[in-house]
Amino acid sequence: MSEQRRIDIRIPVLARVEGEGALDLSIRAGQIDALRLEIYEPPRLYEQFLIGRHAQDVIDMTARICGICPVAYQISAVQAFESIYGTEVTPWAEAMRRVFYCGEWLQSHALHIHLLAAPDFFGCTSVVELAQKDAEAVRRGLRLQALGNDLIALFGARSVHPVGVRVGGFHHAPSLSAVADMRARLNAARADAEALVRWTAKLPLPDDEQDFVSVAMRHPDEYAITRGRLVSSAGHDLAIEDYERHFQESHVPHSTALHAHLDGKPYLVGPLARINLNYTQLPAALRGLLGGLGIHFPSRNMFHSIVARAAEVWLAVDEAARLLGEYRVPGTPIGTPTGTPAVASTPRAGIGFGCSEAPRGILWHRYVTDAQGNVVEARIVPPTSQNQARMEEDLRISLTRFGLDRPEAELRLRGETVIRNYDPCISCATHFLRLRVARV
Amino acid sequence: MNALHVPAPHVPMEAEIVRRTQESPSVFSLGLRLCDPAQHAAYRFEPGQFNMLYLYGVGEIPISIVSDPEDGDELGHTIRVVGRVTRGFAALKPGDRIGLRGPFGRGWPLLETRGQDLVLVTGGLGCAPLVSVINYVAQRRGEFGRVALLQGVRHMDDMIWRERYARWAKLPDVQVLLAADVAGTGWSWHVGLVTELVDQLAFDVRDARVMVCGPEPMMLASVRKLSASGVADEHIWMSLERNMQCAVGHCGHCQFGAQFLCKDGPVFNYPQIRARLGVKGY
Amino acid sequence: MEKPRIAVHKFSSCDGCQLAFLDLGEDLLTLTAQIDIRHFAEAGILGEDEAVDIAFIEGSISTPADEERIRRIRERSRLLITIGACATAGGLQALRNLADAKAWTAAVYASPEYISSLDKVQPIRALVPVDFELWGCPVNSRQILAAVGSLLNGVVPIDERDKVCMECKRQLAVCVMVSEGKPCMGPVTRTGCGALCPRFGRACYACYGPAETPNTEALGARLRGLGLVGHEIAQQFLGTTNQMPVFLDAAQRWEKTP
Amino acid sequence: MTTHGYLAREYFGRLLEALRNSGYRCVGPQVLDGAIQYRDLPNAQALPSGWRDSQAPGRYRLEHSNNPRQFAWANGPQALKPFLFAPRETLWCVERDARGALSFRAVLPEAQALAVIGVRACDLAALHLQDAHFLQGQFQDAQYAARRDGLFLVAVNCTHPAATCFCVSTGDGPDVPEANGGCDLVLDEVDDGFIVRSASERGASLIAQLGLAPVTLAQQTVVADQRQQAREAQTRMLPSRDLRPLLDTRLEHPRWADVAARCLSCGNCTSVCPTCFCHSDHESPAIDGSDSTHYREWDSCFTQGHSYIHGITLRADTRLRYRQWLTHKLGAWHDQYGRSGCVGCGRCISWCPVGIDITEEVAALAADTP
Ligand SMILES: Cc1cc2nc3c(=O)[nH]c(=O)nc-3n(C[C@H](O)[C@H](O)[C@H](O)COP(=O)(O)OP(=O)(O)OC[C@H]3O[C@@H](n4cnc5c(N)ncnc54)[C@H](O)[C@@H]3O)c2cc1C
Ligand code: SF4
Ligand code: SF4
Ligand code: SF4
Secondary structure, eight states: OOTTOOEEEEESSOTTSBSOEEEEEEEETTEEEEEEEEEOSOOOOHHHHTTTOOHHHHHHHHHTTOSSSHHHHHHHHHHHHHHHHTOOOOHHHHHHHHHHHHHHHHHHHHHIIIIIIGGGGGTOSSHHHHHHHOHHHHHHHHHHHHHHHHHHHHHHSSSSSOOOEETTEESOOOOHHHHHHHHHHHHHHHHHHHHHHHHHHTSOOOOOBOOOOBEEEEBTTBSOSSOOEEEETTSOEEOGGGHHHHEEEEEOTTBSSEEEEETTBOOBOSHHHHHHHHGGGSOHHHHHHHHHTTOOSSOOBGGGHHHHHHHHHHHHHHHHHHHHHTOOOTTOOTTSOOOOSBOOOOOOOEEEEEEEEETTEEEEEEEEEOTTSOEEEEEEEOHHHHHHHHHHHHHHHHHHHHOTTSOHHHHHHHHHHHHHHTOOBHHHHTTOOOOOOOOO | OOOOOOSOSSSOEEEEEEEEEEEETTEEEEEEEESSHHHHHHOOOOTTOEEEEEETTTEEEEEEOOSOTTOOSOEEEEEEOOSHHHHHHHTOOTTOEEEEEEEESBOOOTTTTTTSOEEEEEEGGGHHHHHHHHHHHHHTGGGSOOEEEEEEEEEGGGOOOHHHHHHHHTSTTEEEEEEEEEOOTTOOSEESOGGGGGGGOSSOGGGOEEEEESOHHHHHHHHHHHHHTTOOGGGEEEEOOOOOSSSSSOSOTTEETTEEHHHHOBEEEHHHHTTTTTOTTO | OOOOEEEEEEOBSOSTTTHHHHTTTHHHHHHHHHSEEEEEGGGTBOOTTOOEEEEEEESBBOSHHHHHHHHHHHHHEEEEEEEHHHHHHOOGGGGGGGSOHHHHHHHHOSOGGGOOOOSSOBOGGGTSOOSEEEOOTTOOHHHHHHHHHHHHTTSOOOOOOSBHHHHHHHTTOOOHHHHHOOOOOGGGBBOOSOSHHHHTTSOOOOTTOBOSSOOHHHHHHHHHHTTOOHHHHHHHHSSTTTTSHHHHHHHHHHHTOO | OOOEEEEEGGGHHHHHHHHHHTTOEEEEEEEETTEEEEEEOOSGGGSOTTEEEEEETTEEEEEEOSOOOSOOSOOOSOSSHHHHSOSEEEEEEEEEOTTOOEEEEEOOOOOOOEEEEEEOHHHHHHHHHHHHHHHSSSSOOHHHHHHHHTOEEEEEOOSSOOTTOOHHHHTOOSSOOSSOOSSSEEEEEETTEEEEEEOSHHHHHHHTTTOOBOOOHHHHHHHHHHHHHHHHHOOOOOSOSOOHHHHHTOTTOTHHHHHHHHOOOOOHHHHHOSSOOOEEEEEEEOTTSSEEEEEEEEOOTTSTGGGEETTEETTOSHHHHHHHHHHIIIIIHHHHHSSOSOOOOOHHHHTSTTOOOHHHHHHHHHHSOO
């Protein structure tokens, strides 16, 4: 092919991603001359209308930023308010929030693996086609997704925009019998989870090693989900309160989302970053399973993200089963009214932070409240805007390696595959435009 | 009355559409036969009774039976398309299967009125429940006295069955009077309200038995007019319509004052419902 | 019988209502055997401009491009059905209609010329005729299956418009307003969710939007009796369906009440 | 055969045991989610020992004390109705084959012997009304009948009516009539136990298994006194048992508009009312087109759908809906079932989120002529 080839690729609607995005790529003289991951989902200005609202409203409203990871929003938000109000939740509530969150990982990861990412590796355009090639894998995926949804609903009544979380704990504690049923299903799902890990390890994933910085939370006692410090493969180890000192967001003209950088450089959040940083905290059985399949973490192959996701599905099933193993209904001796499974708290003024590992990576919140505990200022940094700079960087590298002289259709598909590998959630990404008021 | 056995009060029987007739752009008739021949043979009803017709996956609606009770071939239903279920029924064709429960309710007082003069007043598609009576009387012309058929519609184009009316008009001692509120060329009948037709009756109505069916304001106006003409309240019957879910007197929707339309009606003797008729909200 | 052609389109939203399809589990495979999906970007099926029998619309309209796209979709769809609070009522993001949107946008973006945004966030109904609206934030799989079930049987779906209280009692939940004095919006909110909140011991926050004959005045007075002040009562009405006139009016009335 | 005797509180478990041995599933009052609710009763300790209910228009709270009594409360949001007339249940299913042929199949609840402990006099009166409605007309409701058949009822006379109770004025309580109570056992609770009386043959044979002690004169006096006190404790009332003549002349009374301004039209009153029977039918087709389920669920005369007929809602506004409810409940029921549809339990008063009080509305309607 001639060096003079000019290619303009526009993928106007990215399929199999959450939200509305597009990719613009122009190649001039064998070089990428412009590459823009465009997010044109209109801004929803959440941070603005949270102002004046009380904690429960914030919990219910921020969930609506994203239908796929509402639990993450609720947990990050509630933590921020609990830190302002000085509320210490019980170990029961702490553990059950982790179970609740496992439901979301399970649901979101299963959805991403089967419905969004995997069709790429089978030459299919959708899960409907994939179901014709590997029906059992799709059914297994749908089963795991349903299990995740039901686990969320156990604590939240429904899986999308659940209604169970409140400051101090939960509104409702599931009954013993509901938990027993769930535990049985979780134990039965272990086989599916293991089969899923094996299946993803065998996918014909491109081998595309890159240099990148991983960022995730870390907790001394557990594979971090709901709590911990922020660590990076570049050696950072920060309290969540210090996030803003190291991470900066900037507005790029082609996107309604903000790009985030760590000390000026792109970085990766999400399953691969988490597993790269916290591999040793995975249960031994899971490490053995992965090792036996010849997949080693930390990994520099971005496409190992899908295996990392499957491993986290395994972990979520295992953790939820374990934590529900010793379940009891809090504070309800027979014959007393069902107590609210939450500790009391008094709203007050302050500043609070919340951070948790959403399925796609760290989700960071900061709130300032007035004396009534209502929001005066809100800032939310979702995972996708953190990954956006990394995605563009990855696209440049991997498309160049892939060969820019390849036919347009192949380039297009590779580009989409690279993007989908990040499981970008564009709905999330755009809802956090920070309000910068120009003061004269 | 009401001694009739209801073969399937709670669970529908399967019925096949054996005939479909488009009566007007929005009105069609279905001839039904119960798929089980024994059920079909055993099925009995009285004019004025109704069935709950079930459309697969959609729901049930109450529809009067308009065919002749002695017609063993098929059960006739005439349906006006007004909403969800009726529109669904309109799309069916002969050979399609539906569900049928019934017959329910009390029909017209054809035994009590035997030998008497009859005035049958209908409005709009309100004629459907009375068509069965007209058919019944036409088949047994000798058993009744003089008969007047008064039918009113809003617009002349709403008048269905013109040729049937023409046919009925030719029967001995049957007077047919039609009225349209709005009419144009080609309308030789009365222009105005159906109540105004009472003045054109060929016989003294004082001893007649009256059956009325149609929109409630029209029924109320007719009853007032007939009462004023000397008809005793006890000699007037009318068929009402209310929301109906179960048809067996349990769901509570069809209550009209203390009456359950599905079992105490839908045909009522006027004094039974006089107190609440025309009171908004009942 | 020819399979009905279906499209699922997304506008400004959280994607949660589309999940009612993607969360169907095995039913999703059953459903895809009954219908012919022509466009559903999140599921990987792209055919935005295809003519379809039923278009499901998620999300609200907030840019000129959206406006143009919804008109195109309407032209190519025999039936157009909105799913969820964003599409039927504007959604939570329509709260920006209550603020000076232009000023917000100008303040947010360094280069506002890159952003084209309409003054107001609007429900689909404000722009094109809608054949049926499914309420909820989010709509759930039961609602979607019921609607599709009706459509497959050739009739319009049933409009569920009773109050949450009706379902709350069918679920034998104890009224949280009566037994705990919690400020429940159930008496003015449309059923459909299964009365999830009262069953979980918390007050309904009206995510399904207004029910038929909502008495916002009487409920507001009751909330006041429970200790809420006018501004707080107003906020109760400014949730996911804040642009629905009965709620908006109620909010404006209560906002002015101390 | 013993038909009367004393059962010490610590032996209450024997009653449950005897019922279980006779094949009954026992259901009884328990404190759950802040209210007295009837649920499967694991043992006598699960009964609401020491609990009292404090009720007022739009308000229900439980309070605990060290009083050992287990039935010293009036009622909760529901009692028998949901056990017999289920809030939602399938009536029939239909299968459709590839050629479109339909086969219909009735679906009946599993018949099961259920014993309900702690039923109140008003609950029994309401049960008789529901029986009359669902079983004694031209058609029997199969679902209701299946559940009703095996029902064993253990009534407990009220000692602590709530402020919202007015069963004395409707003639339905606070204690179960000596004759034709319509239950199997009647209990009077005293501080250390229960005076048990059989009210049916089944009850009598059950009692025989309990080893009851004779009732002392002192106990009889206590029971008589507390019954009397319970009567006198009631402050609310309806002006007459048959309000037809009154209501018939009040159809256009301004009070209907007044109550409509306060009423949420939410249907809570009809849902908690033990006699209200309205329901609507619905269809749930399987997505693959092979079968469909026809079910019913509680409806209310306060919904728009209740009076909807193609394009018109007969009772579009709350004024007409409230009037329909009241004139039916207190008026038309007499014509339909020979008595008023209200048993004076006061649930519609307490559980109305805005505290509309049926006795107050009737009083206002009665106060002056339009
Ligand atoms: C005793 C009786 C006899 C009838 N006979 C005939 C007849 O012979 N021909 C005819 O065309 N119509 C008749 N009707 C009216 C017919 O039942 C309604 O037109 C029909 O139920 C409308 O259903 P829909 O779904 O098309 O209308 P929609 O307006 O979409 O109604 C929605 C739903 O309302 C409910 N509904 C229940 N009862 C009624 C009711 N009475 N009217 C309207 N909606 C109701 C149904 O569940 C219906 O599906 C009769 C009604 C009654 C009560
Ligand atoms: S809890 Fe809310 S929804 Fe339930 S009955 Fe009470 S007011 Fe209605
Ligand atoms: S807020 Fe109301 S409508 Fe929404 S889920 Fe809760 S109870 Fe249902
Ligand atoms: S009307 Fe009210 S007081 Fe009377 S029985 Fe019903 S709920 Fe009880």
